[in-house]
Amino acid sequence: MLRFIIKRVLVALLTLAAIDVITFGVFFAVPSSPAAVMCSKNCDEARLARVNAALGLDKPKLDQFIDFNKGLVFGRDFKVGDKADHCPAPCLGYSFRTSEAVTKVLGRGLPITVSIVIGAFILWMIVGVSLGVYSALHRGTFADKIAIGLSLVGASMPVYFFALILLGIFVFSLKFFEFPHFVSITENPLLWAKGLILPWLALTFVQAAGYARYSRSQMLETLSEDYIRTARAIGLPKRTVHMKHALRAAITPVITLAGLDLGVFLGGVAITETIFGMHGIGWQSVNAVFDLNLPVVMGTVLIAAFFVVVSNTVVDVLYAFIDPRVKLS
Amino acid sequence: MRRTLRIATVGLAAIGLFAAACSKNTGEDPGKGQDKKLDAKLVYVDDAKGPAPEIPGAKKGGILTALGSADFDHFFPQATYRGDAIMVGGQLALRTLTNYYEKDGKLQLMGDIATTTGKQEDGCKKWTYTLREGIKFEDGTPVTSKNIAQGVSVSFEELSADGPQYIQRWLKGATDYKGPWTTKGQLAPGITTPDDKTIVFELSEAHCDFPLAAALPTTVPVILDKMDPSKPDSLESPLSTGPYKIKSYTRGERLEFERNSNWDAKTDPLRHNYPDGFVFDWTATDPALTTKRIVADAGADKTAIQWDNVPSEALPDVEKSADAQKRVVEGETVFSLFINMNTQIITDVDIRRAMIYATNQQSILQIIGGEKAGKPSTTLVPPVTPGHKKFDVYKKPLTGDVDKAKQLLQGKQLKPFIYCYRAGGTRPQTAAAMKEAFARAGIELVLKELDRTTYYNIVGKKNTDCALIPGGWGQDYSDNSTYLGVLASPEEANRDGSNNNAYLDVPAVGAKLKELGAMPDRAAAAPLYGDLEEQIFKDYAPWIPLYYDYSYSLIGSSVGGVFLSGTWGSPSLQNAYVK
Numbered sequence: 001m002l003r004f005i006i007k008r009v010l011v012a013l014l015t016l017a018a019i020d021v022i023t024f025g026v027f028f029a030v031p032s033s034p035a036a037v038m039c040s041k042n043c044d045e046a047r048l049a050r051v052n053a054a055l056g057l058d059k060p061k062l063d064q065f066i067d068f069n070k071g072l073v074f075g076r077d078f079k080v081g082d083k084a085d086h087c088p089a090p091c092l093g094y095s096f097r098t099s100e101a102v103t104k105v106l107g108r109g110l111p112i113t114v115s116i117v118i119g120a121f122i123l124w125m126i127v128g129v130s131l132g133v134y135s136a137l138h139r140g141t142f143a144d145k146i147a148i149g150l151s152l153v154g155a156s157m158p159v160y161f162f163a164l165i166l167l168g169i170f171v172f173s174l175k176f177f178e179f180p181h182f183v184s185i186t187e188n189p190l191l192w193a194k195g196l197i198l199p200w201l202a203l204t205f206v207q208a209a210g211y212a213r214y215s216r217s218q219m220l221e222t223l224s225e226d227y228i229r230t231a232r233a234i235g236l237p238k239r240t241v242h243m244k245h246a247l248r249a250a251i252t253p254v255i256t257l258a259g260l261d262l263g264v265f266l267g268g269v270a271i272t273e274t275i276f277g278m279h280g281i282g283w284q285s286v287n288a289v290f291d292l293n294l295p296v297v298m299g300t301v302l303i304a305a306f307f308v309v310v311s312n313t314v315v316d317v318l319y320a321f322i323d324p325r326v327k328l329s
Numbered sequence: 330m331r332r333t334l335r336i337a338t339v340g341l342a343a344i345g346l347f348a349a350a351c352s353k354n355t356g357e358d359p360g361k362g363q364d365k366k367l368d369a370k371l372v373y374v375d376d377a378k379g380p381a382p383e384i385p386g387a388k389k390g391g392i393l394t395a396l397g398s399a400d401f402d403h404f405f406p407q408a409t410y411r412g413d414a415i416m417v418g419g420q421l422a423l424r425t426l427t428n429y430y431e432k433d434g435k436l437q438l439m440g441d442i443a444t445t446t447g448k449q450e451d452g453c454k455k456w457t458y459t460l461r462e463g464i465k466f467e468d469g470t471p472v473t474s475k476n477i478a479q480g481v482s483v484s485f486e487e488l489s490a491d492g493p494q495y496i497q498r499w500l501k502g503a504t505d506y507k508g509p510w511t512t513k514g515q516l517a518p519g520i521t522t523p524d525d526k527t528i529v530f531e532l533s534e535a536h537c538d539f540p541l542a543a544a545l546p547t548t549v550p551v552i553l554d555k556m557d558p559s560k561p562d563s564l565e566s567p568l569s570t571g572p573y574k575i576k577s578y579t580r581g582e583r584l585e586f587e588r589n590s591n592w593d594a595k596t597d598p599l600r601h602n603y604p605d606g607f608v609f610d611w612t613a614t615d616p617a618l619t620t621k622r623i624v625a626d627a628g629a630d631k632t633a634i635q636w637d638n639v640p641s642e643a644l645p646d647v648e649k650s651a652d653a654q655k656r657v658v659e660g661e662t663v664f665s666l667f668i669n670m671n672t673q674i675i676t677d678v679d680i681r682r683a684m685i686y687a688t689n690q691q692s693i694l695q696i697i698g699g700e701k702a703g704k705p706s707t708t709l710v711p712p713v714t715p716g717h718k719k720f721d722v723y724k725k726p727l728t729g730d731v732d733k734a735k736q737l738l739q740g741k742q743l744k745p746f747i748y749c750y751r752a753g754g755t756r757p758q759t760a761a762a763m764k765e766a767f768a769r770a771g772i773e774l775v776l777k778e779l780d781r782t783t784y785y786n787i788v789g790k791k792n793t794d795c796a797l798i799p800g801g802w803g804q805d806y807s808d809n810s811t812y813l814g815v816l817a818s819p820e821e822a823n824r825d826g827s828n829n830n831a832y833l834d835v836p837a838v839g840a841k842l843k844e845l846g847a848m849p850d851r852a853a854a855a856p857l858y859g860d861l862e863e864q865i866f867k868d869y870a871p872w873i874p875l876y877y878d879y880s881y882s883l884i885g886s887s888v889g890g891v892f893l894s895g896t897w898g899s900p901s902l903q904n905a906y907v908k
Contacts, residue, residue: 175628278612
């Protein structure tokens with residue numbers, strides 16, 4: 001097992017290294033000069049050259065790549081005038097537009113994205129899986145049809161549409177909530193939750209729908225297995241059959257999917273963040289693209305990749321624990 | 330001055346992209362329906378004393394929140410050039426040698442840190458200021474003339490390159506000066522501080538508009554020893570000398586002001602401190618949703634100010650709410666939009682005249698969002714700027730006069746002209762509309778879209794191959810010397826990074842501009858700028874007027890004293906209070 005884990009971690013590290021190389025390549029493939037973005041409207045050639053030198057962009061590409069990766073491990077200095085602004089490790093570069101380390105920019109966005117995603121994730125898992133299991137256990141009933149119908153609506157509705165409906169009803173018409181506003185959980189947990197209710201609901205409705213449909217089909221498949229019939233035949237209580245034997249088997253692939261989704265979502269939920277005015281990683285990445293702020297684009301890509309790779313690895317390892325059929329080779 | 334980024338994002342795809350919105354256009358004539366027109370006349374007040382006159386009905390307390398979609402580029406005063414950032418800094422925290430007070434639609438310039446607007450000698454080549462007693466930084470340190478000298482010196486640094494560049498260019502012997510950090514503590518030449526209360530500026534040429542340039546944040550006092558240029562983001566939270574100081578600032582997210590206990594109202598003739606604080610919330614990413622919030626007027630949004638213009642898609646929300654209509658803050662701004670015709674390429678003045686006739690202003694106005702975003706123009710300089718003259722040299726319907734254009738073009742060999750524009754916003758649509766309008770008269774345009782990082786380099790050189798270049802300009806201060814004085818200047822035409830993108834390089838015009846710029850009586854100079862502009866239109870036709878920018882935003886029901894500042898094109902916080 002230990003060998004398997006080490007192997008998976010090494011593969012993850014290699015994937016991250018490949019992404020590092022590709023994003024760095026994209027950085028230079030884009031026909032835009034970071035120094036020109038930073039240089040003011042009154043920019044002249046001499047000033048452009050100074051900005052390029054200050055940012056280390058006048059060095060050969062390979063040296064720049066080495067500097068970037070050194071910065072990831074040891075941190076690095078960016079020269080401003082005759083002084084240097086230190087960017088501590090893991091230094092993901094320097095935001096030319098706002099004169100600060102990219103890690104500082106992402107440090108502002110990450111708590112917001114994590115708050116939105118983790119809260120919504122818990123909700124959509126509870127709602128989605130409960131609805132799916134309930135539907136499967138009451139297959140063909142009116143309640144099942146309602147649940148299927150609802151999940152079909154949710155699965156086919158884009159998050160921006162549902163988010164705007166939520167805002168229209170609860171904020172602009174009923175005035176039941178104020179417009180969502182992010183407050184740090186350490187500052188005030190109650191206001192934190194209050195500000196996040198609508199983004200949570202928006203993501204939950206859309207995501208739970210998919211999970212309800214998936215858990216329902218998994219549960220139905222499991223219920224038709226021989227061992228469930230056997231369990232029923234030997235007279236085990238219905239509750240034990242459903243909850244202990246059927247659910248446990250049905251939930252495994254759902255958890256796998258959830259792990260992967262969580263990784264993707266932690267990389268940023270741009271549309272939800274934008275509608276609710278929360279500047280998380282997703283918003284930052286979209287904004288950085290429009291702003292030609294390439295170091296921040298690189299940073300958001302790397303962090304999103306990090307989450308996806310980590311969640312993939314964790315799921316792989318967990319799966320090996322949960323499902324003995326998975327080969328450890 | 331660059332156009333303030335009071336923007337509207339179009340849906341989700343335009344996040345962070347500067348764009349204007351669209352709606353219907355009524356096609357009304359300029360001058361009509363401008364119910365809140367600002368009187369352009371500027372008055373110098375030399376006996377202003379603190380405290381500022383009380384605002385009837387205003388009361389103390391509460392927090393006002395501005396909801397905007399894009400943070401100021403800078404709040405480091407010497408690097409600030411965006412109109413709203415200069416206004417907010419100046420009104421709340423960052424006092425300058427002189428400053429503006431807008432009263433009943435009239436603009437007054439008065440001594441702010443200084444006692445008067447300045448004493449000139451040697452034909453406007455030497456300016457002396459005496460500082461008011463009792464002005465302190467937020468940490469209690471008294472403000473001296475040396476702090477002003479340090480502030481002006483810092484404006485020479487590369488970190489300040491985004492800021493206004495007037496006093497730096499004017500100071501005697503300062504051509505090669507690079508700033509106190511680069512020169513290890515040396516202050517700018519041309520400035521002397523005989524004592525703590527006196528500062529003298531010596532200029533290489535006569536500049537009678539110096540008191541107006543002194544109102545720009547170039548003259549914000551700083552304590553050099555407390556600034557760390559190796560941490561540029563720390564410079565964005567400057568020390569206050571005004572009624573409020575920065576409580577916290579997260580760039581791109583939120584800027585909070587709280588009361589400054591070291592501010593004394595008796596030293597300040599133009600500021601109040603009614604609210605307990607101000608918050609600038611830059612997470613209101615979608616202006617259409619912000620409009621809906623303020624129309625709904627619930628909870629904390631009652632004390633909110635929409636910092637972006639109401640986008641056209643949200644106009645119906647305002648129109649169907651009688652209550653919201655009472656809370657509109659609107660008016661003309663200092664910006665005017667036009668198209669430069671490169672006189673070095675389109676050398677035949679009749680072709681340029683034909684281009685003016687061929688232009689369809691109606692279609693451009695529809696693209697930018699109709700009457701709430703702009704009023705059709707017939708001049709270059711907008712009504713807000715002193716010296717604006719209302720004239721219409723090339724009379725035509727808003728949709729253009731194609732016959733007249735064709736008549737002017739008869740017998741001429743036309744080649745295709747390159748129309749260069751910056752990517753993003755509504756600029757591509759405007760370019761397409763121009764191409765379509767010109768095609769009616771038989772003029773072919775080749776559209777060339779340029780990236781933001783290369784745009785100014787390409788269009789800013791006299792030998793550019795761009796024949797038509799869209800332009801937008803606003804005065805840097807209330808004097809036509811920063812409008813016509815820049816856009817028609819031969820020196821500007823020959824400078825790299827030029828703003829005279831019509832490349833109008835006429836020595837006679839240059840000489841006249843110099844003569845007007847040196848006139849000590851700026852009120853007398855103003856109408857002469859208008860006459861000159863009309864003459865330029867008649868003789869050279871270098872610009873196609875499109876529209877005067879118009880600002881239209883909303884405030885919550887508990888916001889009092891806020892009006893549209895014609896000077897800055899943003900909701901003024903000068904008299905703001907919470908009802």
